[in-house]
Amino acid sequence: MSDPVLDRLCIDAIRFLSVDAVEKAKSGHPGAPMGAAPMAYVLWDRFLRHNPAETAWPDRDRFVLSAGHASMLLYSLLHLTGYQLSLDEIKRFRQIGSRTPGHPEYGEIPGVEVTTGPLGQGFANGVGMAIAERMLAQRFNRPGHTIVDHRTFAIVSDGDLMEGVAAEAASLAGHLKLGKLIYLYDDNKVSIEGGTTLAFTEDVAARFRSYGWRVLGPLDGMDTAQVDAALREATSSEDRPTLIVCRTTIGYGAPTKAGLNVAHGEPLGAEEAKGAKKALGWEHPEFTVPPQAAAHMRLALQRGAAAMQDWNQRFHAYRAAFPAEAAQLRQAVHGELPPGWDVGLDSLFPPDKPLATREAGSQALNRIAAKVPALAGGSADLAPSTKTLIKDGGDISAGAFGGRNFHFGVREHAMGSICNGLARHGGVIPYAATFLIFSDYMRPPMRLAAMMRQRVIYVFTHDSIGVGEDGPTHQPVEQLMGLRSVPNMVVIRPADATETVEAWKLAVARRDGPTALVLSRQNLPVLDRSIYPTASSVKHGAYILWEASPDPDLIIIATGSEVSIALDAAKQLQAQGVAARVVSMPSWELFDAQPADYRERVLPSRIRARVSIEAGAKVGWERYIGLDGGAIGLSTFGTSAPAKDVYEHLGITASHLVQQAQAVLHRLQRAKVS
């Protein structure tokens, strides 16, 4: 039985903690917390199954604040329900080193499931979480033993719903009939430029119905009874995802700003804040939590403890009945890999015949997938080309989440964001595949994966002008450099099948961030590892593959499909009396992370005659070739023709490399003489 007075006290406590924090920070978004506090309160008080004292409980409900700018709403809830977030931290909102940054950041604050802020991302992350839950449920639950069974809730804003990524994810969520996915739409009719009538007049409810969602409302999102009833209905059947349209007033209570865009993104100001408190009958000093509100909200700790105790008992029984499964669940949830998962991969590829690295990647993926059951993923409708199907892995589809192959549709952006949700949920090691060129469609989630340090594996095939006939719209140029410049992203562009295996191993083993595997469409010679050093050096990012002399005149640095061109050129140079060293550099990031002496050994400072070759943008290669070197690569878009012709046309050839090398040597010689 709810107590309306107490409810209101709690809701206002959320509101004014938010308002006070924004005022103190002199920066932030007070409007959304003021309008959305009632729905958030009802959800957290009556529906969300969580344990503030144990944030890693695997069967907790997930909550995503997709409208991340309303961060103070979440921080207020976390503080009030007993998470490790003190009032002092709330007072340090948006200050250096605080646990209360401007937007919720995963890793900073216990209880924040996912970093949000860029709109639409949280929406799609939640879809990933809901899929992960179903996958683990199907994999681990047994008759009479339901140990994976939780919901994913989110609060989403009109901004989220305008973003294409949310549209893509919503269509997929409907397709997959994710019945445990429940989103509250904070429909406040206000966007930054003014009313949503300026740009957003579609029938949102009808749109979501067209995706196969249940749509409830519109209801008064500030009426707890109405929100309660809708959440009750949403949780009562699980045949499809639910959107609850909640009409709210942004900046509710603010005397002159309520309902207006000016309440969105800046402090109310002292007067207006005072007016809001007066209007809502809030007579406490700043940052006050009335004891009754505190006591009531902290009941979440008791409920959480009880729920977890219940789950622990059930898990105990499960473990007794299914010890192997219980151990596997533990392993999956902790993101651990089974012992020996990477054994026997090294000798996959004898140098018999050329192989595209996408094909080698396919074999590596399949070998690893056979040992690592958590590995699952798919492509944005390109699996036959990206070669990323797990054979006999089964498809993921509505009602059938035991499979391991996703069909994301032509939805790269949602694919990336859903993978973030899968990774953040845990229990799944996701990979996302598409052509390298279409990585452009999914940059925002890749950045967030890097920021959240999530193990998401990107498989980007068709990695250069080697795409050939499909032409410039499909030939990546600047994408490699674009990926390399993302902090904490590891990009690996293997030279051949043997390096591809190592790249896959590194990607799966890496636990603190995403890895992009950049693979060729075209066949490449397989380097004979009885002649060349072991491919395990991929982990060092770059290594000496071949040299005409231990004291070479020149260093050629190459990646991916251009490594074999570099070898050709080096041997031609040798015939011309120039001793070249060929460095295979599959990964800048891994190389840059090596100790200085290793880097110095591979690229000695004294050797300034350096030429890079990569069938991508030249810009940036000065990092390794300096001001004196030469770069073979592109500064224009590609062209449509058979791959060989395109390489020739754009000068990505051994003869051009030889010529460039001679020019560099000549220039340096001249400089020395003069």
Place this chain on the structure above:
Amino acid sequence: MSDPVLDRLCIDAIRFLSVDAVEKAKSGHPGAPMGAAPMAYVLWDRFLRHNPAETAWPDRDRFVLSAGHASMLLYSLLHLTGYQLSLDEIKRFRQIGSRTPGHPEYGEIPGVEVTTGPLGQGFANGVGMAIAERMLAQRFNRPGHTIVDHRTFAIVSDGDLMEGVAAEAASLAGHLKLGKLIYLYDDNKVSIEGGTTLAFTEDVAARFRSYGWRVLGPLDGMDTAQVDAALREATSSEDRPTLIVCRTTIGYGAPTKAGLNVAHGEPLGAEEAKGAKKALGWEHPEFTVPPQAAAHMRLALQRGAAAMQDWNQRFHAYRAAFPAEAAQLRQAVHGELPPGWDVGLDSLFPPDKPLATREAGSQALNRIAAKVPALAGGSADLAPSTKTLIKDGGDISAGAFGGRNFHFGVREHAMGSICNGLARHGGVIPYAATFLIFSDYMRPPMRLAAMMRQRVIYVFTHDSIGVGEDGPTHQPVEQLMGLRSVPNMVVIRPADATETVEAWKLAVARRDGPTALVLSRQNLPVLDRSIYPTASSVKHGAYILWEASPDPDLIIIATGSEVSIALDAAKQLQAQGVAARVVSMPSWELFDAQPADYRERVLPSRIRARVSIEAGAKVGWERYIGLDGGAIGLSTFGTSAPAKDVYEHLGITASHLVQQAQAVLHRLQRAKVS
């Protein structure tokens, strides 16, 4: 009165030109042309108002093949209706230097309105074209003188409709009630991975109705009568955009591949092609166009000539009645700028008080907009922050296209793609504004703008960690480098208000590609141009701003907000006895385009002691600082705190710069000694 036999002959001519070209190229997409030929034929034969002999006729209908992989469909139509595309070119499909690249490329082929291939883009481009038409109509038509009055048609695929960018654009098209926008949806139920049931089971018709579109069908898209009737209905009223759902069979006629994904992206093979010809009763040698089909299709030339003659007469009358408007229309359509449009901008900003470059940009934009009526744009719901409103410019909204301010909603991706459509239509010089971080949401259309050499201006504010409290999700790091690596993109990050004016002038004047203006949120000192050289040097990309000596020991290269930090540091170094030169480098691309001697003057090869400073990713700066220099910048994400604290925390400070400079000098000194 249509002749079914003749129609069928023409349709099959389209089909088998496509099939033959793909077979000959041994690469391409035969399936879509075979299924979509009937709808394309009906559209081009009976509805599309165009003149194959005069592709620049401004009042032509626009046709977009959003499903760009079906390029042979379009090339067949172009060839058959009399565009300058010979049969020999068709035979050179996908070969080097041909006018028939794998995907339609603007600029290569007369009649290709826009480069397509990356899915969803063409859909959104069409929306931009339809908006441009309405804008010009409202600006130039006069009672009794309707000189702008054309439609935008497209063929779109399921892949297009899955992409979020199309969803965003569709919502906006419905919002704006673009009644002259008519899309044929080639609903063949097949995607690359298999049937669309794998991933795409939403109710497309209901979704488009929710956006405010008229949806016709589903109908048999291979029945010319049904397509004809639907197009008739679509063109009969103009109250909202129309989607015609046309069920088709991919690879129609192919004996074993029809209706299957294997018909999509590879040649049918000789046997299958033969079988298809047999099945459809096509008994001609390869690359044959039956004379009756040729004669009929080439009637487009007559119709086009007549339509243009009619229009020319009307334009003549218009010009007589409204000479000034006619001259302006001509100017707008040709993308010319009125004489004196850039006069008087130089002295806008005295060095009185600090000013954010976004604010200076706002003033520059408004001054230019007052003289350049074609300049129009808006932001993805951030105008109050990006400061990109044209004052008194009026809003663009349904039925009111006389305004100049777009409200794109929180739809960065569609904004970018719509701007491409506006630019490609002509008559509008579009700008698109958002925070720099959200440029990540619109990378695909930016790339296409660069590839198509279109004048699109991006206004990216909040350009660094200077964003402050909003934290890492909102603080760009890698975005600058990401933009710089796009071929033919000019990126300008001005140091202050005076450089901002120059940057805006360059962006508006540039006719052969897009320009990204990268502007600060925070106030920056305005450089006193009575002390420092003129800001007009921005056009050289980089220039010597200040130096302690004409023969300096060290060069500091800075951009944007870090230029004033560099000046501080240089003066501190002077006090320490180090003569530094400060180079302001607002644009890499413009600098790289200077003659070698200019570049050598600014960055003499002999001076290897160089330090760069930019509040963005460090990686890439080696281009100018080489292997011996030092970079002040970021290799991690930012943090949430007031901007000043973030700068301090991440070491983007004059004292760090001084320290780095001394370290570089020391290192070089040591290297020289040893």
